[in-house]
Amino acid sequence: SSVINLILLKILFKQVCEWKEPEELAQLLDLELRATGEPQQRLLQRVKDVAKYSIKTSHPRFFNQQFGGVDYHALAGRFLTETLNTNLFTYEVAPVFVLMETEVLRGLRQLVGWTEGDGIFCPGGSTSNMYAMNLARYRLFPEVKSQGVWSLPRLTIFTSPESHYSVKKGAAFLGIGTDNVILVKVDDGGHMIPEDLDTKINVAKSLGAVPFLVSCTSGTTVQGAFDPLDRIADVCEKHKLWMHVDAAWGGSVLFSEQHRHLMKGVDRANSVAWNPHKMLIAGLQCSALLLQDTTVSANATYLFQQDKFYDVNLDVGDKSVQCSRKVDCLKLWLMWKAVGSTGLAERVDKAFFLVRYLVEQMKKREGFHLLRDPEYVNVCFWFIPPSMRGKEGNADYQDRLAKVAPVIKERMMKQGTMMVGYQPLGNKVNFFRVIVFSPLVSQKDMDFFLDEIERLGNDL
Amino acid sequence: SSVINLILLKILFKQVCEWKEPEELAQLLDLELRATGEPQQRLLQRVKDVAKYSIKTSHPRFFNQQFGGVDYHALAGRFLTETLNTNLFTYEVAPVFVLMETEVLRGLRQLVGWTEGDGIFCPGGSTSNMYAMNLARYRLFPEVKSQGVWSLPRLTIFTSPESHYSVKKGAAFLGIGTDNVILVKVDDGGHMIPEDLDTKINVAKSLGAVPFLVSCTSGTTVQGAFDPLDRIADVCEKHKLWMHVDAAWGGSVLFSEQHRHLMKGVDRANSVAWNPHKMLIAGLQCSALLLQDTTVSANATYLFQQDKFYDVNLDVGDKSVQCSRKVDCLKLWLMWKAVGSTGLAERVDKAFFLVRYLVEQMKKREGFHLLRDPEYVNVCFWFIPPSMRGKEGNADYQDRLAKVAPVIKERMMKQGTMMVGYQPLGNKVNFFRVIVFSPLVSQKDMDFFLDEIERLGNDL
Numbered sequence: 008s009s010v011i012n013l014i015l016l017k018i019l020f021k022q023v024c025e026w027k028e029p030e031e032l033a034q035l036l037d038l039e040l041r042a043t044g045e046p047q048q049r050l051l052q053r054v055k056d057v058a059k060y061s062i063k064t065s066h067p068r069f070f071n072q073q074f075g076g077v078d079y080h081a082l083a084g085r086f087l088t089e090t091l092n093t094n095l096f097t098y099e100v101a102p103v104f105v106l107m108e109t110e111v112l113r114g115l116r117q118l119v120g121w122t123e124g125d126g127i128f129c130p131g132g133s134t135s136n137m138y139a140m141n142l143a144r145y146r147l148f149p150e151v152k153s154q155g156v157w158s159l160p161r162l163t164i165f166t167s168p169e170s171h172y173s174v175k176k177g178a179a180f181l182g183i184g185t186d187n188v189i190l191v192k193v194d195d196g197g198h199m200i201p202e203d204l205d206t207k208i209n210v211a212k213s214l215g216a217v218p219f220l221v222s223c224t225s226g227t228t229v230q231g232a233f234d235p236l237d238r239i240a241d242v243c244e245k246h247k248l249w250m251h252v253d254a255a256w257g258g259s260v261l262f263s264e265q266h267r268h269l270m271k272g273v274d275r276a277n278s279v280a281w282n283p284h285k286m287l288i289a290g291l292q293c294s295a296l297l298l299q300d301t302t303v304s305a306n307a308t309y310l311f312q313q314d315k316f317y318d319v320n321l322d323v324g325d326k327s328v329q330c331s332r333k334v335d336c337l338k339l340w341l342m343w344k345a346v347g348s349t350g351l352a353e354r355v356d357k358a359f360f361l362v363r364y365l366v367e368q369m370k371k372r373e374g375f376h377l378l379r380d381p382e383y384v385n386v387c388f389w390f391i392p393p394s395m396r397g398k399e400g401n402a403d404y405q406d407r408l409a410k411v412a413p414v415i416k417e418r419m420m421k422q423g424t425m426m427v428g429y430q431p432l433g434n435k436v437n438f439f440r441v442i443v444f445s446p447l448v449s450q451k452d453m454d455f456f457l458d459e460i461e462r463l464g465n466d467l
Numbered sequence: 468s469s470v471i472n473l474i475l476l477k478i479l480f481k482q483v484c485e486w487k488e489p490e491e492l493a494q495l496l497d498l499e500l501r502a503t504g505e506p507q508q509r510l511l512q513r514v515k516d517v518a519k520y521s522i523k524t525s526h527p528r529f530f531n532q533q534f535g536g537v538d539y540h541a542l543a544g545r546f547l548t549e550t551l552n553t554n555l556f557t558y559e560v561a562p563v564f565v566l567m568e569t570e571v572l573r574g575l576r577q578l579v580g581w582t583e584g585d586g587i588f589c590p591g592g593s594t595s596n597m598y599a600m601n602l603a604r605y606r607l608f609p610e611v612k613s614q615g616v617w618s619l620p621r622l623t624i625f626t627s628p629e630s631h632y633s634v635k636k637g638a639a640f641l642g643i644g645t646d647n648v649i650l651v652k653v654d655d656g657g658h659m660i661p662e663d664l665d666t667k668i669n670v671a672k673s674l675g676a677v678p679f680l681v682s683c684t685s686g687t688t689v690q691g692a693f694d695p696l697d698r699i700a701d702v703c704e705k706h707k708l709w710m711h712v713d714a715a716w717g718g719s720v721l722f723s724e725q726h727r728h729l730m731k732g733v734d735r736a737n738s739v740a741w742n743p744h745k746m747l748i749a750g751l752q753c754s755a756l757l758l759q760d761t762t763v764s765a766n767a768t769y770l771f772q773q774d775k776f777y778d779v780n781l782d783v784g785d786k787s788v789q790c791s792r793k794v795d796c797l798k799l800w801l802m803w804k805a806v807g808s809t810g811l812a813e814r815v816d817k818a819f820f821l822v823r824y825l826v827e828q829m830k831k832r833e834g835f836h837l838l839r840d841p842e843y844v845n846v847c848f849w850f851i852p853p854s855m856r857g858k859e860g861n862a863d864y865q866d867r868l869a870k871v872a873p874v875i876k877e878r879m880m881k882q883g884t885m886m887v888g889y890q891p892l893g894n895k896v897n898f899f900r901v902i903v904f905s906p907l908v909s910q911k912d913m914d915f916f917l918d919e920i921e922r923l924g925n926d927l
Contacts, residue, residue: 024562029781032562038570040800044807050540053804054547057797061551061563074554074791080510085549087514089542091521092750094534099880102484102492103521110498130590131791141640155644156616173790180601180788182642184615284791290552292791314897316877321489328640330633331534331591331744331752337517340500344513347504417776420559437774 022423076445096324120274132255133173143249226257231383237272482883536905556784580734592715593633603709686717691843697732
């Protein structure tokens with residue numbers, strides 16, 4: 008663990024990554040598994056190499072994804088989780104964690120605005136979203152559990168084209184099919200349009216399908232948009248549909264008095280997916296599915312002994328489609344105890360503040376074109392190299408612009424100075440999406456970010 | 468981390484558990500999450516309390532489940548995984564682990580007997596089993612992905628009544644339905660009977676269903692039985708069914724030259740689920756799904772950028788129904804490097820050796836009745852208290868026997884001396900199932916186990 012401390016200390020002064028081509032890296036690491044074991048000295052070197060060539064996601068200049076940063080209380084919780092190595096399925100083997108998970112879920116539900124309800128930690132937001140689909144389907148047609156989808160009319164799910172791809176993946180996995188995921192129109196900011204949702208539901212009904220679930224998004228992956236939950240809830244109520252909120256990314260705004268209005272209406276949802284491993288930097292993975300109702304359970308009892316000497320309702324394993332289930336609550340609980348709800352709220356507010364600063368600075372510099380003013384902490388922008396400025400009318404402008412971000416990204420990775428992602432969206436060609444939320448990030452890092460993009464792209 | 472070292476050292480001299488009633492434990496832990504943070508000293512006490520009241524699953528007298536024990540190399544790998552905190556979806560953010568996972572999966576596939584193939588680490592064996600179902604369904608009817616199960620004939624899965632409950636849970640989750648899981652008869656030892664499988668497949672066909680998958684088990688949860696894979700493979704070939712082997716528990720015998728015959732025929736399977744977090748004590752969770760074929764992918768590309776500067780085939784995220792996916796390969800890789808395949812084989816052989824010793828000692832003592840000679844490292848037995856011996860003919864004998872294990876278990880937990888599970892099976896009333904596989908376990912622990920059962924149960 009002294010090696011680990013060393014790694015953590017070094018990160019702050021070192022590169023975000025040390026890029027190697029896959030073939031070279033494979034050679035350096037000598038990954039092959041052999042018959043004979045190796046001496047301690049050799050193993051120590053291996054540990055160092057693994058750390059050296061891995062991405063330093065806790066580095067303040069890792070802006071690549073919705074995870075990153077580090078909280079040392081959460082990290083201590085993760086080490087303790089690994090040391091205790093137990094399984095969250097019965098009170099018998101996880102007495103502390105069964106109670107703790109209940110309490111953490113209660114804390115998260117309170118922020119949603121629910122005094123009752125249920126929930127479970129899942130291995131990632133995609134799984135949480137699948138659970139919601141499964142529960143919604145079961146509520147409407149409990150016979151699906153024994154008879155399968157054949158006994159049901161054709162079901163349809165509604166979501167926006169900017170929602171997470173797990174909605175479609177989940178529909179495929181659950182036997183519902185991607186064709187039965189109906190995409191509702193979004194406005195320019197990427198928000199689902201409730202009127203179009205209503206129209207699409209009516210169309211689906213007229214075609215003989217049974218709409219059963221709307222998956223809204225609080226904090227879309229690319230733009231960070233928050234769907235208008237209150238107005239979507241009206242539509243869901245009208246049609247009696249399960250309202251699921253995929254707040255995997257955006258949920259943490261609920262801590263902030265200043266920003267929780269973005270999710271106004273979330274208390275009217277049936278289920279909410281929220282990943283504290285993202286903005287709250289609890290560490291991968293920490294993903295909660297919260298339920299308003301306590302009475303829904305898709306997986307009734309069939310393996311947990313009923314003749315135990317304690318309350319078998321504490322054997323939570325039967326709630327899960329997993330059997331082994333990792334303890335994901337301790338890291339969040341310990342961090343929450345350490346900094347309090349107030350401390351977590353401050354972090355959220357700080358991220359919004361830094362983003363505001365970054366956006367102001369971008370507007371002062373010539374080469375940065377924002378897609379739009381950010382609603383959240385995703386800042387989407389094109390970098391326009393000097394050679395392209397003022398040439399928006401040229402026929403090849405969009406084609407050239409599409410190639411800028413990939414080249415800058417390649418140079419950035421190979422020099423290891425920072426990491427930020429890019430992607431196209433609809434008819435918008437490749438643009439950068441910088442994500443700001445780690446408490447380790449400062450205004451200086453924001454300035455560095457802009458300077459570095461210019462340095463890497465000014466000759467293009 | 469000095470706290471963690473202390474915990475690890477103390478475990479060897481302390482109780483397996485310190486039982487508290489849920490209400491008392493909740494009070495002791497003061498789990499409530501508040502607005503204000505807490506000072507370091509208080510947090511340190513909390514960490515100690517969490518450890519104190521948690522089950523010591525690495526204690527050599529934790530015989531309760533198929534996980535437990537500790538390997539310090541694997542634990543170092545787990546700490547490093549937590550510290551590096553990355554996500555296994557692209558080469559960009561996980562260069563080391565994308566390559567490492569590939570190599571570890573190759574190593575596991577080699578033991579299965581495959582030179583090619585594919586695979587993925589999943590959050591537990593239940594998920595691995597669901598993936599296998601999803602892939603088998605997709606291979607036969609690729610249209611399921613877009614159109615859902617409605618476009619398909621009624622599908623049926625075949626498994627034994629002693630297989631893991633995740634087969635049924637998975638069928639429910641995937642929209643296939645538990646009624647479409649057909650249970651094939653087992654012999655007295657709990658092995659699926661291939662002739663009955665053939666019969667059941669024919670019956671299902673005659674009823675208009677489409678059999679598509681057989682889920683065999685290598686190492687059943689309770690009895691540790693290994694289904695006869697070679698003979699089942701004949702049936703699967705004859706009917707052209709996907710053969711899945713749930714070797715979550717038993718797979719590790721493949722390391723041992725002496726015991727791998729238990730899985731003879733596994734190389735004829737289409738997919739194998741294998742949890743190194745069980746017998747190999749890699750730590751929760753570490754669960755691999757291995758595939759013989761490289762061409763099957765149920766989830767084609769739709770979010771991973773194709774204009775990257777490296778080979779995008781290294782972006783493995785699209786294989787998974789998860790988006791965030793934890794790194795589960797490092798702990799296994801580091802342990803494997805440390806002790807070699809030979810060292811892992813020795814551990815497997817040692818477990819079988821200790822079980823043989825335990826069984827011999829049981830046969831020498833009056834109160835222990837084995838269900839049968841164990842095939843693996845699950846030893847299933849009834850303890851017959853002195854007052855019940857020789858009274859097998861009494862009308863209330865089975866009722867009384869059913870109550871023995873729960874009482875002994877309660878006393879055991881409350882005194883914290885060891886942990887072992889019990890359950891009924893079919894018409895067999897509650898019996899103990901002791902699981903022996905941790906390298907920390909010695910013959911002395913086996914003797915203690917027997918003495919302790921007698922001490923706790925002799926007055927019943």
